[in-house]
Amino acid sequence: MRAITRVPGVSFTRGLSPRVWVLAVLAGGPLSSGLATAQTPEEDFKACMVCHTVGRGRLVGPDLIGINDRRDQAWLIPYIVSSQTVINSGDEYAVKIFEENNKLVMPDSGLSEAQVIALLEYIKNAPAEGYGLMPAGPTNPATAAEIALGRDLFEGQVSLTNGGPACNSCHDVTGDFLIGGGVLARELTKVFSRLGGPGVRAIIGSPPFPVMQKAYEDRPLTEDEVNALVGFLEKSNTDQASHMPRDTGFKLALTGILGAALLLAMYSMFWPTRKRASVNQAIYDRQVKSI
Ligand code: HEC
Ligand code: HEC
Structure with missing residues (x-):
C-alpha cells in the first residue's frame, strides 16, 4: 500500500471558491478554441x-x-x-x-x-494492428482505501498532488456521503454505465474536453489518483440505487431548514410594514364601510 498523504490547510475547494475559479477558466476562453x-x-x-x-x-x-x-x-x-x-x-x-x-x-x-x-x-491506411490505446487499468479491483481516497480527491478533502482543482468544482456525484458539487459539467454518478471502465479511465487520464483539459494540462493527475478516482466512480455507480433515497431525504431536509431560515429573515424584515399597511388597514376599511 502506498502512503496517503493528507495535505493539511488549503485545499482547492476550501481556499478559493470553485465558482470563482471556474469563471476564471471560462474567461480564459478554452471553450471556443x-x-x-x-x-x-x-x-x-x-x-x-x-x-x-x-x-x-x-x-x-x-x-x-x-x-x-x-x-x-x-x-x-x-x-x-x-x-x-x-x-x-x-x-x-x-x-x-x-x-x-x-x-x-x-x-x-x-x-x-x-x-x-x-x-x-x-x-x-492504418496497419493491421491498428492505432490507438486501450488504457490498461490495474488488474485487481479497487481497494476500500483507494475508493475512499478517490472520494476525498473528488471532493477536494485531499488535494491533488500536482495541484489541479477538485472534480466537484465542476461535477456532481450523488451519494449519501457527498453534499452536492458543481453543475458546470455532467453529473457523474452513473458515468461508469455510460462509458465503461476503459472510457472513464481514458477521460480522467487525459481529458478530451476543453474546459477540463485546461484545468489539468499543467497539473496532471498521477496514476494512483486516476486509479482511486476510477475506483470511486465505479463504486458510486454500483451503489447508486441504495444511495438515492437517503441522499434525497437529506437534501430535502437541508432545503427545508434553509427555506425556513430565509422566511424568518424575510418576516423580520417586512413584518412591521405589513402589519400597519395590510391588517390594520383592513380593519379600518371594514369599520368605515359599516358606518
Ligand atoms: C473545470 C471543470 C472540470 C473539472 C475540474 C473536472 N471536469 Fe470532468 N468534465 C468537464 C466538462 C466540461 C466535461 C464535458 C462533458 C460534460 O459537460 O460533462 C467533463 C467530462 C467528464 C467525464 C465524461 C462524462 C460524460 O459522461 O460525458 C468524466 C468521466 C469526467 N469529466 C471526470 C472528471 C473527474 C474524475 C474530475 C476530477 C479529477 C473532473 N472530471 C474534473 C469539466 C471538468
Ligand atoms: C470525447 C471523446 C471524443 C473525442 C476526443 C473524439 N470523438 Fe469522435 N466520437 C465520440 C463519440 C462518443 C462518438 C459517437 C457519437 C456521439 O456521441 O456524438 C463519436 C463519433 C465519431 C465518428 C462517427 C463514428 C461512426 O461509427 O459513425 C467519427 C467519424 C469520429 N467520431 C471521428 C473523430 C475524430 C477524427 C476525432 C479527432 C479529431 C474524434 N472523433 C474525437 C467521441 C469522441
Whole structure:
C-alpha cells in the first residue's frame, strides 16, 4: 500500500471558491478554441485517441476502423469539424449515433477541411494492428482505501498532488456521503454505465474536453489518483440505487431548514410594514364601510 498523504490547510475547494475559479477558466476562453491542432495527421489523431481506436475496439466512442467505407466524405468532414453542428442540423445518422452513445458530446476538432481529409487518409491506411490505446487499468479491483481516497480527491478533502482543482468544482456525484458539487459539467454518478471502465479511465487520464483539459494540462493527475478516482466512480455507480433515497431525504431536509431560515429573515424584515399597511388597514376599511 502506498502512503496517503493528507495535505493539511488549503485545499482547492476550501481556499478559493470553485465558482470563482471556474469563471476564471471560462474567461480564459478554452471553450471556443476547440482541440489543439497539430501538423501531421498522426499528431492530429492524438486528439481523437482518448476516445477512439482504429481497429482496437470501442473506447469512449466507436472504433473508427472502416469509417471511410461506412460514411462518405461529404458527411465525415463537417462531422469531424463539429459533430454537434451536424447533430443540431437534424442529420438522422448523427442523431442516431449520438443517442446510442448516451449523448456523449464529441468535442469540435478545430481542424480545417484539408486536415480532416489527411486524417481520414491516415485512418484508412492504418496497419493491421491498428492505432490507438486501450488504457490498461490495474488488474485487481479497487481497494476500500483507494475508493475512499478517490472520494476525498473528488471532493477536494485531499488535494491533488500536482495541484489541479477538485472534480466537484465542476461535477456532481450523488451519494449519501457527498453534499452536492458543481453543475458546470455532467453529473457523474452513473458515468461508469455510460462509458465503461476503459472510457472513464481514458477521460480522467487525459481529458478530451476543453474546459477540463485546461484545468489539468499543467497539473496532471498521477496514476494512483486516476486509479482511486476510477475506483470511486465505479463504486458510486454500483451503489447508486441504495444511495438515492437517503441522499434525497437529506437534501430535502437541508432545503427545508434553509427555506425556513430565509422566511424568518424575510418576516423580520417586512413584518412591521405589513402589519400597519395590510391588517390594520383592513380593519379600518371594514369599520368605515359599516358606518
Ligand atoms: C470525447 C471523446 C471524443 C473525442 C476526443 C473524439 N470523438 Fe469522435 N466520437 C465520440 C463519440 C462518443 C462518438 C459517437 C457519437 C456521439 O456521441 O456524438 C463519436 C463519433 C465519431 C465518428 C462517427 C463514428 C461512426 O461509427 O459513425 C467519427 C467519424 C469520429 N467520431 C471521428 C473523430 C475524430 C477524427 C476525432 C479527432 C479529431 C474524434 N472523433 C474525437 C467521441 C469522441
Ligand atoms: C473545470 C471543470 C472540470 C473539472 C475540474 C473536472 N471536469 Fe470532468 N468534465 C468537464 C466538462 C466540461 C466535461 C464535458 C462533458 C460534460 O459537460 O460533462 C467533463 C467530462 C467528464 C467525464 C465524461 C462524462 C460524460 O459522461 O460525458 C468524466 C468521466 C469526467 N469529466 C471526470 C472528471 C473527474 C474524475 C474530475 C476530477 C479529477 C473532473 N472530471 C474534473 C469539466 C471538468
